[in-house]
Amino acid sequence: MPKISQKGINMPASPIRKLTPFADQAKKDGKKIYHLNIGQPDIKTPEGMLSALKNIDFKVWAYTASEGTASYRNKLAQYYNKLNYSIAPTDILVTNGGSEAITIAMQACLNPGEEIIIPEPFYANYNGFACSSDIVIKPIMSYIDSGFALPSITEFEKVITAKTKAIAICNPNNPTGYLYSQEELEALRVLCLKYDLYLFSDEAYREFCYDGREFISPMHLEGLENHVVVLDTISKRYSACGARIGCLITKNKELYQTALKFAQARLSPSLEGQIAGEAAVDTPDSYFDAVSKEYTARRDTLVSGLNSINGVFCPNPGGAFYVVAKLPIDNADRFCQWILEDFNYNNETVMMAPATGFYSTAGFGEDEVRLAYVLNQEDLKKALRCLEKALEVYPGKTA
Known part of the structure; x- marks a missing residue:
């Protein structure tokens, strides 16, 4: 056999x-x-998303553009710019769920055998995505006694090697729920600039911040325009896990064009998911x-x-x-x-x-x-x- x-x-x-x-x-x-x-x-799930699906009226269930429909990317840019991301629709690559966004980012940014540093515990499927992409996760420990706060920068520097290409965070964190502070993200900014690293920011839970605490994205930090890769999904925000629509966002044009080649190889994200996702942006506060x-x-x-x-x-x-x-x-x-x-x-x-x-x-x-x-x-x-x-x-x- x-x-x-x-x-x-x-x-x-x-x-x-x-x-x-x-x-x-x-x-x-x-x-x-x-x-x-x-x-x-x-x-x-927001009624607007469900209504958009019920009212779909097309004669041919066709491919969309590999980067996503223009109307959806325009709508997404409006959503992110309300959050002060200062991006254009051409910075957005629509993906089949956040999972594909993560995989494409890994494949576009890292060569086989290169390393990405991730504070652990971390979302379990990062292991699978790394395996699929032939890259190596270098974990650094966060501890329950400190509420799983970001490890110190010295801990990051201990594992940086010539093969280190990126750092990844999930904020707020899955599985711990930890919400990274402005100070912690500023420390990562300095580190990424010092060692010329990508910073992956998995923001699937952006809307879920409690006790009046503020969400900070690496997109809000100066000097990281060519380093930050935001990975996002509508799954959690709109309670729409089955829609399988996510996105990759970067202002790095070379990286975007590289990621687009991977997106072209899988053809396109789902049309109906993007229709629902476009309607979701109008969900009231x-x-x-x-x-x-x-x-x-x-x-x-x-x-x-x-x-x-x-x-x-x-x-x-x-x-x-x-x-x-x-x-x-x-x-x-x-x-x-x-x-x-x-x-x-x-x-x-x-x-x-x-x-x-x-x-x-x-x-x-x-x-x-x-x-x-x-x-x-x-x-x-x-x-x-x-x-x-x-x-x-x-x-x-x-x-």
Whole structure:
């Protein structure tokens, strides 16, 4: 039998989805599962997007331009310029989800074997994107005790080599919810200019900032025009994960033209997704005000509930809709499978993502889980009750 590729063997499984068979079996067994494992919001998609889809009226479902339709890119430029990005439509490359934007950025900016520095824990699929692009992630550790703040610049400089080509951040962060400050981004600006590095900024959760804190993008920093690559998606902002529309933004014209060649090779982003995305830009501010209020309440419910459980510690995140919590357990992968397979409380249980999959460094995250507060507060309280009861009887409990 022919052998599969080494790249296929090296491709990591998703820590967010790999426990799905155990959840499916638990459902067949009659258990109710509270899904805190994946960032699929239950917030309603804006009506304007849904109406735009319902009112589609074309005779031929045709290709679009590889860079995206002119009307959508014009609309997107308006959205970003309200945020003071000072970009043109010609700086925007529309992609099939944020995932494709990240992959194209990696392939356009880095040669095989070159390195990108990413603070960990980080979005698990960065590992898969790097594997697909034949590049190397150089992780530097952030710690739960400091709320997963950005590591010091000296930690970055320790891992910079002749092969280092870029730094990547997700802000607000997935999986930790940490929101980077002006001072932290200024420090990255100095570093990227000193070593002539690209700065990838994954901004999927830009709208989700809490407690009056301000979102800062590298696009707001002077002198980085040829260094910054913004990676974005409509998935989270508009609760439209299935639309699969994202974008890559750069003012670096050489990089843009290079990225466009990769986009041409995959032909075009979806027409219907761009129609919905264009309508989404007109979503009123009241929608985001209500969403922010709801997520703040959910965050507070989840964080306070976790910290009230004996042996559990969870920092209070400033953005996104995730937390990473430290549990009194021996092994997060084992625990997350056990709670699905062998535990129930009133015939209910919880699905979480073991944090090991969000670290590249072996041995980290073994007593941590990521939880997404994408359920209503009452369901979050029930999930917390299940978790508390599970920790009382888990055979591998450590405290």
